[in-house]
Amino acid sequence: MPKFLTLDDFNFKDKVAIVRVDFNSPIDPKTKKILDDTRIRAHGQTTIKELMEKGAKVVILAHQGRPGEPDFTPLKQHAEILSKVLKKPVKYVDDIFGEKAQKAIKELKSGEVLVLENVRMYPKERDKGTPEEHAKTEFIQKLAPLADVFVNDAFSAAHRAHVSIVGFTAVLPSAAGRIMERELKSLSKVLENPEKPCIFILGGAKADDSLEISKYVLDNAIADDVLTGGVVGQVFLAAKDVDLGEPNMNFLKEKELTSLIPGIKELIKKYSDKVKTPKDVAVEVNGERKEVLVEELPTRYPIFDIGTKTVEKYKGIVKDAKSIVVSGPLGVFEKADFSYGTREILGAIANSKAFSLAGGGHTVAALKEFGLKDKISYVSIAGGALTEFLMGKKLPGVAALEKAAARRS
Ligand code: 3PG
Numbered sequence: 001m002p003k004f005l006t007l008d009d010f011n012f013k014d015k016v017a018i019v020r021v022d023f024n025s026p027i028d029p030k031t032k033k034i035l036d037d038t039r040i041r042a043h044g045q046t047t048i049k050e051l052m053e054k055g056a057k058v059v060i061l062a063h064q065g066r067p068g069e070p071d072f073t074p075l076k077q078h079a080e081i082l083s084k085v086l087k088k089p090v091k092y093v094d095d096i097f098g099e100k101a102q103k104a105i106k107e108l109k110s111g112e113v114l115v116l117e118n119v120r121m122y123p124k125e126r127d128k129g130t131p132e133e134h135a136k137t138e139f140i141q142k143l144a145p146l147a148d149v150f151v152n153d154a155f156s157a158a159h160r161a162h163v164s165i166v167g168f169t170a171v172l173p174s175a176a177g178r179i180m181e182r183e184l185k186s187l188s189k190v191l192e193n194p195e196k197p198c199i200f201i202l203g204g205a206k207a208d209d210s211l212e213i214s215k216y217v218l219d220n221a222i223a224d225d226v227l228t229g230g231v232v233g234q235v236f237l238a239a240k241d242v243d244l245g246e247p248n249m250n251f252l253k254e255k256e257l258t259s260l261i262p263g264i265k266e267l268i269k270k271y272s273d274k275v276k277t278p279k280d281v282a283v284e285v286n287g288e289r290k291e292v293l294v295e296e297l298p299t300r301y302p303i304f305d306i307g308t309k310t311v312e313k314y315k316g317i318v319k320d321a322k323s324i325v326v327s328g329p330l331g332v333f334e335k336a337d338f339s340y341g342t343r344e345i346l347g348a349i350a351n352s353k354a355f356s357l358a359g360g361g362h363t364v365a366a367l368k369e370f371g372l373k374d375k376i377s378y379v380s381i382a383g384g385a386l387t388e389f390l391m392g393k394k395l396p397g398v399a400a401l402e403k404a405a406a407r408r409s
Helices: 038-053 076-086 099-107 138-146 163-170 178-191 207-219 230-239 246-254 257-270 308-320 340-351 361-369 384-390 396-408
Strands: 016-020 057-061 113-115 149-152 174-176 198-202 225-228 280-285 288-293 303-306 323-327 355-359
Touching: 016 038, 016 138, 016 163, 038 057, 038 076, 038 178, 076 113, 099 138, 138 163, 149 163, 149 396, 163 396, 174 178, 174 396, 178 323, 178 355, 178 384, 178 396, 198 207, 198 308, 207 225, 207 230, 207 257, 207 384, 225 230, 225 308, 230 246, 230 257, 246 257, 280 308, 303 308, 303 340, 308 340, 323 340, 323 384, 340 355, 340 361, 355 361
Parallel strands: 016 057, 016 149, 057 113, 149 174, 198 225, 198 323, 323 355
Antiparallel strands: 280 288, 280 303
């Protein structure tokens, strides 16, 4: 578990706290409306509420989208949602560190919350740098003198060495917020000394990430088994020289996933008994589900799910596991006929007594659709940061908090 300070280490009464959260949310490209406010609710109900109740003057920094993309919007809407979550007025200014923002910070009263503008409107925000380098930017130079403490609650953006993520930690006392703390605690539970057997179930389409995660958790004896499904399962089968049939092989080639095959071959060679691939798959024939054994492949039809035999086998492994990480659906669960694999495996995880951790946008959407979200021990709100953490990478935002903590002790 990384060593950082938390909200318990500071007295926030009448203090200005700059709080970096991750409000980045899916946005409807036409209406520009937020489609899912999970992250805003998560930060609002925990860190922000606690700081308000402790009498801090809370200054929120966050990003939304990337410049040039349709989801790159101001944070006015986020501030309005936050106000509903907190059931208190929330101030908002369309400025990050200019005069308007500075004035609004100086006018804040204890227990009030101010949301500043999307930090990515500052052109240098996304430059990569060390805390010390970023501390020299106008952004940090203008805001840090107005604040007493920096709180980083944005675990899901901690894989970015961006100005607002690491810059303040070089010049202000810094703490992890409650979401940062809870994500790291839950992840440490499965990555540091997990209760065994520990299994990783990797589905979805990101075979490159799944390969990196598998390597890390197997090489470090974290996982006892890695179970594959979805497109990841297909790529792993292809790496075992299974011909999936033209539509599927073409799909994989289009996605350039074939370039991963040498790495997956090596992994399977090293851990042949630990890397599990589907025994059977479900294909779509004239709009209907049909199951095909792997021995019966190739098929002329597109593969959209794992088959019944695979589901039974994987459920048996889930039943015996004490720690489970699941990331990525096992099939195209959005299509009713092909939701079977994902629904059954997520259901088995939900019913197990193991510590379970789920993450990734599609996995969370599937859990919500099947009404299983509350039965998972921990559902991460992170995407890319979670993936990098599971690959064993040090996240710059977390490293910066550790460095700040070491400086104070
Ligand atoms: C996320 O949504 O994963 C984070 O907010 C990071 O966003 P980014 O990939 O645009 O840096």
